[in-house]
């Protein structure tokens with residue numbers, strides 16, 4: 001991080017930059033983590049986004065009005081400390097600031113709803129109620145620094161593979177995939193919906209842009225309350241002309257490998273704090289067909305037949321046999337949306353896949369229907385109103401290349417990379433059936 005001062009000159013250095021400034025006068029700014037008086041010396045620890053710094057105040061060496069400011073401080077208040085950087089005797093910190101002056105910038109009003117130092121346990125709900133403060137906890141902050149690195153890695157990877165980043169509407173006039181999990185909104189007196197995925201738009205865009213990706217929030221009126229569903233989630237979507245399902249599975253494998261490499265390299269401190277060690281998975285990932293999954297479940301005593309969906313309980317059973325990343329491929333036509341292409345020789349099945357990590361579904365994709373007549377047939381089969389899709393269908397008469405793609409739940413991938421079991425922990429301000437604030 002480069003040295004910078006804000007307009008009031010409250011900060012010249014971040015905590016992590018003290019090591020480069022021994023003997024120099026600096027100003028550090030952050031929030032009070034601790035305040036300990038030992039005789040005529042007070043130790044003030046100040047945290048900022050980069051870490052912890054200690055400032056030492058000696059009563060004998062400071063004017064009384066400066067030293068007495070310490071009395072007004074409350075934990076978590078924002079302060080700015082001016083002083084000279086020196087080596088520290090503290091076991092935890094190598095450098096410290098020999099304080100010359102102190103400014104209380106913004107006082108934290110007690111009692112605070114939680115202790116962001118994590119010294120008093122707070123449940124997840126309580127933490128989320130005061131998320132802004134909760135993020136001062138280095139472990140929680142580490143999750144979002146890692147998320148930032150992950151997003152950058154994915155973007156760079158897709159761009160290097162020739163994908164163009166796009167942004168599609170989140171307010172839509174027709175349901176993308178039908179279904180009951182849509183949020184309806186009033187759009188100037190008309191019915192509109194919050195987009196549940198960019199599916200139809202991204203398919204249309206391959207006609208001209210060839211390879212597109214979008215990273216954005218989508219909305220699902222999830223009625224069930226699970227640890228892996230949100231009503232607003234962040235998705236990475238790709239769609240590519242002249243690629244088949246194998247091509248986009250390969251792209252996904254490469255993305256996961258690159259993401260783990262990048263995050264492991266760039267987030268060593270964060271991963272340490274989170275207690276996670278990551279291993280770059282071998283490719284190709286294991287592939288089992290849907291039928292094989294059903295056979296496996298049956299062999300393990302689960303009552304399943306071909307055509308049944310794989311329920312949470314089934315995925316848990318499969319997940320304990322298949323640790324790590326693996327694909328479930330070739331799903332029956334009845335279990336996949338209308339835009340997924342049938343296998344010609346086995347029309348009961350589709351060119352489709354889900355990427356799993358143990359029990360957790362991370363991504364879903366496949367080869368798409370690119371023939372208008374077939375798309376209409378599939379819509380009817382799925383019980384959807386063909387007329388409602390006319391806007392989309394007409395595009396298929398402009399010349400549509402064969403194409404494939406997938407959607408990956410970034411929050412779910414974050415759960416894997418951070419070892420967190422609840423999706424709410426890896427989302428800044430999660431939305432679920434019961435939570436709409438903050």
Ligand code: ATP
Pocket residue numbers: 220222228229230231232233235361362363364407408409410411412
């Ligand atoms: P699930 O079966 O787990 O509910 P889905 O089959 O509805 O997921 P898709 O519509 O295929 O999911 O969406 C693609 C990816 O988006 C999923 O693999 C998942 O990672 C992510 N995703 C979908 N819905 C949610 C949600 N409500 N919350 C978080 N992530 C989601």
